[in-house]
Amino acid sequence: MSTLLAGCDFSSSPSPRKPIVFATGALERGRVQLHGLHEAQTLQAYAQWLQRDQPWICGFDFPFGLPRELIEHLGWPLNWLDCMRHYASLGRAQIAQTFAAFCAARPAGGKFAHRAADRPAGSSPSMKWINPPVAFMLHAGVPPLIEAGVQLPGLHSREQALRTAPQTAHLPLRVGLEAYPGLLARELLGPGGERRSYKNDAKAKQTPERLIARKDLITALENGQTRLGLRIKLSHAQRDALVDDASGDRLDAVLCLVQAAWAQAQHDSGHPNYGLPSDIDALEGWIVSA
Secondary structure (H helix, E strand, O other), rough: OOOEEEEOOOOOOOOOOOOOOEEEEEEEOOOOEEEEEEEEHHHHHHHHHHOOOOOOEEEEOOOOHHHHHHHHHOOOOOOOHHHHHHHHHOOOOHHHHHHHHHHHHOOOOOOOOOOHHHHHHOOOOOOOEEEEEEEEHHHHHHHHHHOOOOOOOOOOHHHHHHHHOOHHHHHHHOEEOOOOOHHHHHHHHOOOOOHHHOOOOHHHHHHHHHHHHHHHHHHHHHHHHOOOOOOOOOOOOHHHHHHHHOOHHHHHHHHHHHHHHHHHHHHHOOOOOOOOOOOOOOOOEEEEOO
C-alpha cells in the first residue's frame, strides 16, 4: 500500500464555517500531485481521519510542543509525553490564566517564551492563547495524535506510540510532522513576502490585493520557486478552488502538504527523522523544513 501524503490546516474549534482542511496527494519525480481537499467539521472527524487504515505522512499546522523555558518555570514534566498528558488535563481557561500570569511577570518585549524553532521559522510562540490561539490548537490537536498511535519524529517514536496506544498496533505506520505554511508562503511571495498577506477570515478584509497574492503564491508553487526543490501539480479546478478560498485554509493545507512531501523526500534519501535536525529539543519539537 502506497504512502499517502497530506497537509492539515487546523482549527481548535472546527465548524461547518471553519473546518479543519486536509490536502492529500503524492510525490512523483519531484512533483507534488494534489489528489484532493477534505474537510473535518468536528474534532471527532479529525481524530477519525488520523486512524485511517493507510500509511501516511502529514504536516500539521499547529505546534507539537511548548517552550522548555515555560515548562521548567511552571514545574511541569520534562518528558514530552508526560508533559502533553498534563497539558491535556487542563481546561482552556486554566491554560490562559496560567500563561497570562507567566507573561505578566516578564518585561515588555519579552513577555512570551519561545521554542528554538520559532525564530528560524518565523512562527508565533506556541504558548500564545490569542491572535492566533496556537496554545489551544496544540491542546486540541496533539492528544488525538497520541491516541491514534502516530509517530512524531524527534518526540514520539514508533515504539513509544505503540506502547502508548497498543489498540492501534494493527494500523500501518503513520507519521505526523509539525508544519508551518507561513514559512513557505513568505519564501514563495518573494521580496516583501513577510508583509504580503494572502488570506483573512473577515469578509471586509478579503481584498483584491490578497487575491493577487494567492495567485502569485500558487504560481510560484507550480513553478517550484522554493528551496525545497518541489513543484505542485494542480488541475484547473483545484487551482480555482485555492484561489477562491479567501480564508486561505485550503492553500495553507497545500503548503503543509508540500512540506510533508519534502520530509518524505528527505526520508527516502536516507536522512534520519524526515529531515529534522539531529539535535532538536525532544521536549519542544521542531518545524519541518525550518
